[in-house]
Amino acid sequence: MLVLGSLALLLSSLPLGIVSFVFLVTTFSVGVPLSLVWAGIPVLMAFVLGSRGLAELERARVRALAGTSVPRPYAVLPSAGARARWLTRVRDAQTWRDVAYLLLLLPVGIVEFTLAVTFWALALGLVALPVYYRFLPDGIYAFPGHDLRWIVVDSVPTALPWAALGVLLACLALPVTRGVATGHAWLAAALLGPSRRRMREAEAGPDIRTPEREHVVAG
Numbered sequence: 257m258l259v260l261g262s263l264a265l266l267l268s269s270l271p272l273g274i275v276s277f278v279f280l281v282t283t284f285s286v287g288v289p290l291s292l293v294w295a296g297i298p299v300l301m302a303f304v305l306g307s308r309g310l311a312e313l314e315r316a317r318v319r320a321l322a323g324t325s326v327p328r329p330y331a332v333l334p335s336a337g338a339r340a341r342w343l344t345r346v347r348d349a350q351t352w353r354d355v356a357y358l359l360l361l362l363p364v365g366i367v368e369f370t371l372a373v374t375f376w377a378l379a380l381g382l383v384a385l386p387v388y389y390r391f392l393p394d395g396i397y398a399f400p401g402h403d404l405r406w407i408v409v410d411s412v413p414t415a416l417p418w419a420a421l422g423v424l425l426a427c428l429a430l431p432v433t434r435g436v437a438t439g440h441a442w443l444a445a446a447l448l449g450p451s452r453r454r455m456r457e458a459e460a461g462p463d464i465r466t467p468e469r470e471h472v473v474a475g
Contacts (some may be wrong), residue, residue: 258323259430262437263376265321266368269344272317273365276310276358288427311354311448314361318448327451349451358446364443368436374427382422386415394424 290296308330314439315326331348334340345351389397389409397409409415 261321262433263372265317265437265440266372266433268317268321269361269365271365272310272314273358273362273475277362279306279310280355280358290453301342304342307351307354307358310358314357314444315448318441318444320332322437322441322444324445326445326449339400342346353447353451359445359446360443364440368440371436372433375425379422379425379429382418383426385409385418385422387414389415390446 280303283306287296287299287303291300292331305321311327315328319325329350331344331350333344385397389395395410397407397415399407409418
């Protein structure tokens with residue numbers, strides 16, 4: 257897994273998580289009460305189709321940035337009958353697994369974004385300190401501030417130890433970024449991919465039919 261791809265995955269999780277959370281909460285909270293007078297049915301239809309569309313976007317994002325391919329485990333829709341097709345979508349457990357993942361994406365995205373920005377901003381800021389400290393007010397870097405100077409960098413020799421610390425943090429940020437991105441890919445595969453039951457059904461072959469196997473796993 258490339259570091260840039262992993263970093264892009266972590267940084268993009270938060271905006272996608274915000275969009276997903278707002279869409280799901282809004283359509284569901286509006287659609288459920290309005291469904292009592294049938295006006296909410298189109299909104300709930302948008303909720304179902306939107307959750308699947310966002311899940312597809314997430315599968316593509318994980319595949320492109322993390323290199324993990326997540327199959328589409330949806331039940332095959334009936335060939336005829338709009339009502340039967342919609343019932344299949346609503347009864348399909350994968351639809352609700354998609355919704356659960358998309359709701360989790362917001363808190364997960366907050367953690368991932370915070371970790372990525374904190375590690376890399378601190379590491380790169382320290383590495384570049386010997387260059388930019390002279391352009392700061394009074395030509396010095398003072399931590400935590402100019403009024404309270406616990407650490408003062410006013411020359412290249414005083415900045416070099418902190419630059420070395422920045423290199424160490426960058427070396428630490430590499431495995432942290434990859435590890436968190438790998439965990440994200442695992443979560444996506446666990447919720448957006450086929451469940452264990454569906455994998456067992458697929459391995460059993462098409463000759464074995466039970467009442468629960470009325471729908472074939474989609475490729």
